[in-house]
Amino acid sequence: MELRFLGGASEVGSLGLVVRDQGRTLLFDYGLTPTDPPTYPRPAPTNVDVAFLSHAHLDHSGMTPLLSRLPKSRLVATPVTVAVADLLTKDALKVARLEGYLPPYSPGDIHALHARVTAVDRHGTFRHRGIEVELTPAGHIPGAAMMLYRGEKDVLFTGDLQTIPTHLVGGAEPLECDVLVMESTYAGREHPDRRETERRFRDKVAETVERGGKAIVPAFAVGRAQEVLMTLAHSGFTTYLDGMARAVDEIYLAAPEYLADARRFRQALEGVHVIEHSSERRHALQDADVIVTTGGMLDGGPVLYYVGELYRDARCSILLTGFQVEGSNGRQLMDEGTLTIDETTVRPAAEVQKYDFSAHAGHSDLVRLAQRTRAKTVVLMHGDHREALRDALAPSCEVVLPANGKPFSL
Ligand SMILES: [Zn+2]
Incomplete structure (x- = not known):
């Protein structure tokens, strides 16, 4: 099994993870960094079979309209994520027009993506040509889901996650896996009560x-x-x-x-x-x-x-x-x-x-979530100070700190 980040490995933004396993090519999230002008991840491979979108925020969803140009890729997300991502990608085009830069896709791409979408409930399972991915709530924002890919190894991709219940949404519900690919936004930092x-x-x-x-x-x-x-x-x-x-x-x-x-x-x-x-x-x-x-x-x-x-x-x-x-x-x-x-x-x-109303888990919550999954390998992504989390997790499992663009095998 080979993993490669298109972006977002060592920074919060432009996330994209390609997983190649048993002749399949899967993509997890495909976002942009909404700065002025935005920054983009590396291009997705043209042979993506299925793309999975964890939630609607632009740093995870912002490039998904481009999937409509690939020969066969489907896009899997919860219905709420599909609806909100549609809204946000359209808004990103509007912002591009106002700020005067060239957007990476057109309104036609956003529209064409609709025909590629398979909406799956946050507790549902997606099955297609031997590919099986189970969704489970990630907390964070309504519709956010973690994705458990059952392949040569079971890989749980968290997207962004929050473990404590908030007014709006319940906490993350992790599943056991072999490999945990976990966001690290708050590595080394805790939230106030x-x-x-x-x-x-x-x-x-x-x-x-x-x-x-x-x-x-x-x-x-x-x-x-x-x-x-x-x-x-x-x-x-x-x-x-x-x-x-x-x-x-x-x-x-x-x-x-x-x-x-x-x-x-x-x-x-x-x-x-x-x-x-x-x-x-x-x-x-x-x-x-x-x-x-x-x-x-x-x-x-x-x-x-x-x-x-x-x-x-x-x-x-x-x-x-x-x-x-x-x-x-x-x-x-x-x-x-x-x-x-x-x-x-x-x-x-x-x-x-x-005021700290963060929708991300703090350091100790991330450590506890990783332990609950019983993962033997933890891949830390989506963070700019992941070392603190590596130090906390390393005694009990293998921890990988990937770099953007560099493939690694598991
Ligand atoms: Zn998010």
């Missing part, structure tokens, strides 16, 4: 409102915005939602079995004022206590409108809820206290705070 983080977050919103300000909450459209809305539910704040998260909400509402508690999710959304049109934003500025809006790293989307209107007001706050990648506006805000809006750099008077 989630409930405590949520309490501090709600307290900060309350403090902002008490001093006469409004809280702007930049949040990623897929998973994070919904988690934040559930955290704010029943807290009595006048809450507005703007951006692509609205479309994601609809997909989640249509697939209640993929949510930890669909009734609570529905109730959380019922109390939220949704911005349907940009003309309603001015009213939101008057009426809202808290505005949850994309983009999560302040690089685009309606968040820039709200921040542009409110950053001078020291009573207001900007509450970051996601990872801020190097080079993003949000990172600049954290590191230098400045923001770039319409090519002008400003220093907000509004208070800036960051």
